Amino acid sequence: MNVLLIEDHAVVRMGMRLVIRELFQNVTILESEDFNEGIRIVQDKPVDLVVLDIHVPGGQDVKMIDMIKKARAETKILVFSGLPEEKYALKYVQAGADGYLSKRSDPEMYGEAVAAVVNEKKYLSEAVREQLVTQLPQNYNKIKRRKWIGLTDRELEISRLLIKGMWTKEIATQLQLKLSTVSTFKKKIFQKCGVTSAIELSKIIDDVAATAQ
Numbered sequence: 436m437n438v439l440l441i442e443d444h445a446v447v448r449m450g451m452r453l454v455i456r457e458l459f460q461n462v463t464i465l466e467s468e469d470f471n472e473g474i475r476i477v478q479d480k481p482v483d484l485v486v487l488d489i490h491v492p493g494g495q496d497v498k499m500i501d502m503i504k505k506a507r508a509e510t511k512i513l514v515f516s517g518l519p520e521e522k523y524a525l526k527y528v529q530a531g532a533d534g535y536l537s538k539r540s541d542p543e544m545y546g547e548a549v550a551a552v553v554n555e556k557k558y559l560s561e562a563v564r565e566q567l568v569t570q571l572p573q574n575y576n577k578i579k580r581r582k583w584i585g586l587t588d589r590e591l592e593i594s595r596l597l598i599k600g601m602w603t604k605e606i607a608t609q610l611q612l613k614l615s616t617v618s619t620f621k622k623k624i625f626q627k628c629g630v631t632s633a634i635e636l637s638k639i640i641d642d643v644a645a646t647a648q
Contacts, residue, residue, distance in 0.1 A: 436553075437480060439465045441473035442488040442515070447538070451486055451515070454545045459553075470494045477506040484553055487532075489516045489523070500530040513552045524563045531587065534558030555626045586627060593620050597633040 438455055442448050452464055465480065467473035470493035476482065485503055489496070503512055514527045517538040524535035534557060536548040544560070551558040586594065596606045607617040630636045 436461065436483045437463045437465060438484045438486065439467065439473060439476055439480075439482045440486050441467050441470060441491055442486070443468040443491045444488075447488070447515075450542075451545065454542075455549060458546055458550055468492065470499060474502055474506055477503055477510060482507060482510050484511045484513065484549070486513050486515050486549070489514060489518060489527075497526060497530045500527060500532050504531050511552045513548060513558065520560060520563050524559055528557065528559065535563070536560075556629070557627065586624065590620055590624050590627075593617065594624055594636060597621065597624070598637045600633070 436459055440448050440451055442451070448466055455462060455464060465476055465482070467476060468491065470491045472493075473485070473487075473491075477485065487499065487503070488494075489499070495502070500512060500514075503510060512532045513534045513536060514524075514532045515536050515538060516523065520535055520537040520539075524537075527535050533552045534548055536545065536558065537560065540548075540560065548558040592610070593606060596609065601609070603617050603621060604614055606612075607614045610617070625631060625636065628636055
């Protein structure tokens with residue numbers, strides 16, 4: 436497994452290296468103090484996980500998430516920032532990050548966050564999750580409430596059609612997308628929500644919607 440730390444503080448990189456090496460064997464840890472250099476590494480090497488500080492030289496706010504995903508779509512991204520998580524976590528997860536970890540968190544949470552993201556799960560602190568539930572507008576439809584888990588607008592749209600019982604081919608025709616593209620979206624949706632079927636997806640969404648009411 437290859438992990439890239441995009442962080443301009445050596446002490447922080449050292450701490451995260453220790454956490455990662457305790458979690459995984461046979462891991463290669465790459466490092467960059469500059470975002471532009473980090474992007475080049477992602478383009479050149481099969482990076483499985485990027486641990487990203489928002490305020491690195493060359494950084495471009497939330498656009499960095501999209502740039503990394505465009506460079507290598509399968510790469511997981513854990514934002515690791517000193518900025519207030521209650522203000523920034525949802526913004527970055529909705530942009531496509533797989534987790535947001537505050538540098539102010541208990542160090543024990545570092546390993547939990549990294550492990551969650553590597554294992555195809557979203558990571559947000561318990562405090563942020565509680566905050567998101569209370570802030571969800573009551574007039575959102577059930578699908579829109581899934582945004583807090585990190586589904587993109589297109590994934591939300593495809594989720595709605597899957598729950599209606601439409602086949603992948605039918606969805607591709609309706610949305611004028613390639614069949615392979617819809618299949619890829621479906622796989623990502625199931626991975627993010629931790630399900631294996633449209634029936635399970637529907638139940639997950641209903642459960643979260645009920646929690647938010």
